[in-house]
Amino acid sequence: MNTSILDPLYGGFPEVIEEYLELEHGIMKCIAFNSRGTLLAAGCNDGSCVIWDFLTRGVAKELRDNECSSPITSICWSKCGNRILVSAVDKSLSLWDVLSGKRIRRIVLQQTPLQARLHPAGSSKSSLCLACPLSCTPMIVDLNTEDTTFLKVSVSEKPSGPNPASRNKCSDGSTSFTPTAACFSRYGNLVYVGNSKGKILIIDTKDGEVRGMVPISGGSVVKSIVFSRNGQYLLTNSNDRIIRIYENLLPPKDEIRALDELNENLSDLNGVEKLKAIGSKCLTLFREFQDAITKVHWKAPCFSCDGEWVIGGSASKGEHKIYIWDRAGHLVKILEGPKEALTDLAWHPVRPIVVSVALNGTAYIWANDYTESWSAFAPDFKELEENEEYVEREDEFDLNPETEKVKGSDVDEDEEIDIMTVEKDHAFSDSDMSQEELWFLPVSPIPDVPEPQDKFLESSSKLVDSNNSESTFSEEAVTNRHKMNHASSPVEDDAVGTRIKRNRKPSEKVLELQAEKVNNSKSSKSSRTNTKSLVDENARNGFYYDELSDE
Template sequence: MNVPIIDPLQGDFPEVIEEYLEHGIMKCIAFNRRGTLLAAGCSDGSCVIWDFETRGIAKELRDNDCVAPITSVCWSKYGHHILVSATDKSLTLWDVVNGEKITRTTLQQTTLHARLHPNSSTPSVCLACPLSSAPIIVNLNTGSTTVLPVSVSEAGAGTVLPSRNKFSDGSPPFTPTAACFSKNGDLIYVGNSKGEILIIDYKNIQVHGMVPVSGAAVIKNIVFSRNGRYLLTNSNDRTIRVYENLLPLKDGARALSELYSTMDELQGVDKLKAVGSKCLVFFREFQDSVTRIHWKAPCFSGDGEWVVGASASKGEHKIYIWDRAGHLVKILDGPKEALTDLAWHPVHPIVVSVSFSGVVYIWAKDYTENWSAFAPDFKELEENEEYVEREDEFDLMPETEKVKESDINEDEEVDIMTVEKDSSFSDSDISVEELCFLPAIPCPDVPEQQDKYIGSSSKLVDSNHSGSPLSEEGAQNGQVTNPASSPVEAIDNSIAEDTGAARLKRKRKPSEKGLELQAEKGKKPKPLGKVKSSGKSSKSKNKSAVGQDNGVSVSANGATD
């Protein structure tokens, strides 16, 4: 029986906090196209990439030139690049696999949101929304910028108005301004402070359509669904509105230009509104009619069936989930702190939110245990029942099994090579070179801890008065050994005279063979701990020559210094 028909509130949406991620103070997040990697921008200017399957850090992108907080992160279409914007007015493009910085561009103002062009395998163009000016298109290779129109004059041409000057009617300037690409990137949708959605052709930067939003309030956010069929706007009148996109997903710019050219009987704003009515149709609006709260970071679910928005109130971590029919199905109540960013997983019913303290919370569905899923013949009982056995239950060959016949064709070949297309992705067949996972790099042990362990072991040896052979050798050669030093330090003291670590009473003169080895290897020869006499002198004389405190030492060939 269909459960959603019986209970419309049941669905694939998150319900509880499953886990949380901690690494510094994270500010903004973004999933890659498959949802296998999660990028998070931190307050120290770094970008952390989490492996969402294992919940481990796969890569950390850090630029020494950028220590300012990150404002937005954006993945490229196939996941090989990440665009990061920061409060120091910079835009940085990273190579994810190598962890190298490709380009870095500095703008005139701080960028709140930056999005790469969606239909480019090697991204070089992005759309940036500055803090207090019109959106701009930035060429990351050359650093050149193109300002987008945010207003329409009576003649119908797109004009850019300064952000600090007022308009002719005395209204405030168009700040802030939201913008986004269409699914294929051939159109740009701009929402201004007049409550208007401008449809701009990406190639010639001309306004070919306009859709007035009811309420005429400032549009703070404008987002497309994953499939490109719905457009979401978040206005300053505390209302989220959803529009249905009537333009084709492919060749949308050509369809828009054809609509614009067919309406020659109209001129100016009326023509743009007529074209806009053929492009976007109002579908539904979402709001909290009781509390009338402002919304932050609204977005669609991966399949576009759910709309989610976070409360913008301070000290409140609440996430509202609606279905496309407009019904509020769930309110997720998190910790008592503000929410800064929000993202829905592209495939699974998972929502990831960022708190003001920099912790990332993972919301997932609360699954209940279903024991019948483990065995088809398992039956759950509410209370104990008396079991009546069948007559042939304990027979070697029950009559019920004799009647049954297998419906499986054992001679049919099983195809294990063909990969089925994922219904969640419309173009999964052309994403062969897509980056889904990063190779795991083992983390080496901290050298400080190794030295600590080695030092502790050497102390233990010294405390037992049983020094290592290296320490005994150094003592015989007249070296002053440190009882608290490690064996590694003892080796360095015996062979590295130029570092200042060797503590000899008098430097030893190397032999001819030692000089040859020094020229070949570029190292000091290791001093010999035992000396053999080449003459007829007795062992007592050699012992006294080595053990005296007058600093006289004997080399290997019998020469004295």
């Protein structure tokens, strides 16, 4: 998609429901766009994954596994778009090859993963993923070797396994743990973990060590955490019904080096105080968003494609509301959909389009209420309410060489134009523009089912006779007429053959042409008869002509 040729007026935020997507079988639970926004993947309640071509709004491919029939909890694209990671209620993680539709790897965890994200590496061979289980600490899983590294959720604890020490115990003896949110940084060097004690931990991906800590005001449980596309801002959704935006102060590509320098500069501090000091140099609170009147909980909050807008869905039952704020903190729009609970949200990577999923499995596409304004393209353009007659001046389009000179073109016609080099698009600055990147899925055309010809032969055929009346012929009569008129009337033969193939009645225009042809034939025959009788009568009377004309 070339963003340089997009309409500059097509911006801002969505306003109305443009279209909706619905499956004949299955209910969509979660959605995710690829990096280009050309494909939309949806995880269903029957364990399948449906990929929509977002430009044609048609299903391009379906990924289905006989071993997995449980509802999908999350879905994630790889950076190049060739692979999809799916987590399900049956505690499984499945990695799919999108182009071939085959499953590459499937592993089963000890807890149900609520969310799973692939490492944001440019290579399609990256097998690391970040999983956030229901009752366990976040973990980094190598899908090839099935090695699991549990991350710390508190600076006072060591990495906890599947059954960490916690506050409550279940009836079966296993420990209960509050679900913890986590996400990779833009390039995957760090993992940001929001724990149940209202703190954001900055963890090194390689060794799993906590490098910094940022306390959240109020100390409420962090339910979700997500980065903006450019990695400049971090969003957290807490249990206190407040969405917080933090500005990332670390350089995107040199995060580890910057943390090492901060560690050396703060060598006089130790323990938690040092981690808090480092965390204050990494993240700073930018904005807070909440509904002070209704105090609603938020569902699936995220950034817009350019990070200028923040959206959050209402978690209240029976309502489909999407709140949109600008980055300054002002509420600019509330989108109200049907009276159905909202389950997931996704903002298009390029356009101001939002896709929301309802509880019944329908995906609604929200877009701009776009109206054409031609005066915006030319300041001197005047819009007319109705057509007016324009009187042209005599010399309006004359070219006077004395006063006006035709400027020559500055384009060098001998210059070679490079049509092979692809320039890097700033809208996809987080992509490597790899040759292996998958933009679209090839779709094989499905031929129409041929209509059976026996129905026409078995049923009576209605043709137009010379009197423009309908007569019924049997199968044998139609066949004989088709053979007899082949040499004399190929037009009628082709017409009959076409009607047999398509099983359609002749149109009104064809009937008129046939009737006109019959009338002309009648008049021509009558004229010949009258001429012949006149010649015979004149011959009997002794009058002869050298030449007779039928006309």
